[in-house]
Amino acid sequence: MAKRNSLKEDACPVARSMEAIGDCWSMLIIRDAMLGKKRFGEFQKSLGVAKNILTMRLRALLDDGLLKLEPGADGSAYQEYVLTDKGRAVFPIMVALRQWAEDYAFKPGEETNIMVDRETGRRIRKLELHADDGRLLDLGDVTLKPATA
Amino acid sequence: MAKRNSLKEDACPVARSMEAIGDCWSMLIIRDAMLGKKRFGEFQKSLGVAKNILTMRLRALLDDGLLKLEPGADGSAYQEYVLTDKGRAVFPIMVALRQWAEDYAFKPGEETNIMVDRETGRRIRKLELHADDGRLLDLGDVTLKPATA
DNA sequence: CCGTATCCATTCCGATACTG
């Protein structure tokens, strides 16, 4: 996107999310952070991205409040990038992206990885959207309404 | 992203999703399509994007199988862009993006719109992730496991 | 109304070299 500012002020929440985490690298950094990665080198190795790019993305995520810097816990002299609450809240987005691709972006037989329940090791269910009375909702069951945050 | 191909073959589903719909315009086009927009001009007006860009994005979405072309239903001479099953399946991703931004990307008082139950007009719940035995899961409760699609 | 074609500016990204 060129006109980033236009989206930062867009009234649609979807546009704002895309502005903050729609970038490919940002999302993958958050993915790695959710898997426990914390150090510059870990991200760099995992993503195979140029270091200057990684620096830029990490800084953007820090600025947006998705990551924060903490002193190295294991006595390391270096700081660590850890998720904030705002960053951890991206979890449902990641799950949604993952589940979609599992269904539509792999050919049978391709290598991949799946998300499982840590306790049982068994596959998890699809994300579910419920009305406040508990009814399961799909695309056709919802609409938008103007509001004030 | 420059090296698109590297992601299209990445084993991580999240990377593949970002490859297909991580683009900002693509996501917003899908958003509009979910709101019922079908025609080139509708998208163009809603997004305010240059027409050549819109053409490119629409073609990419057609190629990826998220949209398909159908003859104009209302007798119009022009074709309409409608979501395929694969495109409609993006719904949870959109909801996740929306809910995240509603919580973290708006200052109090800002104008926005919210997703409501079409029947009752009332706000919907947060997306939920359940284990196959029904337990509600969060970030700490899941892991990845290698698999074959 | 629905695009396509052209041109230009910007942004992004990768590789590399360098510093503390």
Added chain:
DNA sequence: CAGTATCGGAATGGATACGG
């Protein structure tokens, strides 16, 4: 190890003019 500095190439996007 954790960055910063610089460079060049590629992709992207916006504006506009044009054609079916």
